[in-house]
Amino acid sequence: MSSPCRAARQRTPLRIVNHLSPDETAPLRQKDERLDNAARDLAHLLASPTFAILATALEKGRHIGREDAHLYTFLHRNLPSISEFYRTWRSEVREGEGYYYLHGDPEHFGRARLSVEDMFIGLALAASYIDANRVARGGAIPLDDFLADLERSAGSKERYLEQLTKRRTGSEIERYEAARASATKSLRRLDTLGFVDLEQGLEGSVAIRPRCACLRFAEPSRRAAGREAELSGAIERMIESGQLQASRSEEDVAVGSELYDDDQETQNTVTAGSEESDERI
Numbered sequence: 414m415s416s417p418c419r420a421a422r423q424r425t426p427l428r429i430v431n432h433l434s435p436d437e438t439a440p441l442r443q444k445d446e447r448l449d450n451a452a453r454d455l456a457h458l459l460a461s462p463t464f465a466i467l468a469t470a471l472e473k474g475r476h477i478g479r480e481d482a483h484l485y486t487f488l489h490r491n492l493p494s495i496s497e498f499y500r501t502w503r504s505e506v507r508e509g510e511g512y513y514y515l516h517g518d519p520e521h522f523g524r525a526r527l528s529v530e531d532m533f534i535g536l537a538l539a540a541s542y543i544d545a546n547r548v549a550r551g552g553a554i555p556l557d558d559f560l561a562d563l564e565r566s567a568g569s570k571e572r573y574l575e576q577l578t579k580r581r582t583g584s585e586i587e588r589y590e591a592a593r594a595s596a597t598k599s600l601r602r603l604d605t606l607g608f609v610d611l612e613q614g615l616e617g618s619v620a621i622r623p624r625c626a627c628l629r630f631a632e633p634s635r636r637a638a639g640r641e642a643e644l645s646g647a648i649e650r651m652i653e654s655g656q657l658q659a660s661r662s663e664e665d666v667a668v669g670s671e672l673y674d675d676d677q678e679t680q681n682t683v684t685a686g687s688e689e690s691d692e693r694i
Contacts, residue, residue: 451497458494463487467495471506471515472522476607476626478512488513511625512607532630533576534599537563538609539631542623553612553620560596603627 458464467484470477477484488495488506492513496506503518515522527535541547541562547554554562567573574580577592600621604611608629610622 454494455498458491458498461487464491464495470607471513472517474515474606476509476512476514476624476629478607478625480610480624481607485513509626510628512629514607514626514629528599530577530595530599531602534563534596535603535608535627535630537566538603538621538623538627539629540566541621542625542627547623553622556597556600556619556621559621560593563596 463484464487467477467488470484477488479485492506492508499506499515499517502521504522505516506513507516517523537559541554541559564570564573567576574588574592577595578588580588580591583591597619600609600611603609606626607624608627609624612620612622614620
């Protein structure tokens with residue numbers, strides 16, 4: 414079941430948002446205690462083209478960060494009205510460090526699972542985001558450098574390969590190729606969800622630019638070790654503790670719900686807005 418406004422909404426590409434009128438980012442009228450004013454504010458919100466684009470993104474599981482300047486500003490300024498709208502669907506707009514996301518009711522917005530590979534890559538993105546060397550390079554990381562750093566962070570070659578591929582036979586070259594393909598697939602998924610931007614370079618090269626929302630993967634480690642703690646050893650620690658698991662079935666495995674929802678009791682479940690549950694968090 415989906416919201417009526419969602420069903421009727423035109424799926425406008427996110428890339429056109431910066432071409433909308435600047436008036437779209439203006440804050441709604443200050444709500445007072447009277448119900449009629451609150452209703453007019455909500456009607457104003459629902460009529461906004463920017464809200465249509467924002468809601469489409471949130472309900473598909475995308476994180477809206479400072480990098481999405483127009484949408485982020487609109488959401489920040491109109492957060493009370495937008496939050497009130499989603500409360501009617503038993504859902505909540507949550508705020509992180511420089512980003513927002515929708516914690517959606519599964520009945521309306523679906524339930525999703527992240528694979529072991531997605532979690533592995535996500536935590537590495539968080540470590541890269543706060544790394545001073547990345548900042549010094551302008552924020553982007555060549556894919557080959559990212560994978561080399563990821564292997565070092567895993568603690569060993571075998572741990573790295575086990576997290577990224579089911580392949581246990583074949584040559585080392587074949588296993589590394591399979592791991593690279595798996596990492597690229599996860600990066601594309603995390604790009605869709607607003608955790609990273611993938612930039613195409615010359616001759617098919619790819620650069621990775623982590624977004625502030627990727628810090629969501631790191632929150633349990635940061636809470637445990639202190640808010641400003643380095644994450645350089647977090648990946649190896651999570652593998653050793655079992656939060657990232659090398660064993661898996663033929664299907665994707667949902668892991669580490671504490672990376673997303675503090676109020677979830679079931680460790681292997683992650684919820685978020687989605688119609689395509691295998692591709693959203």
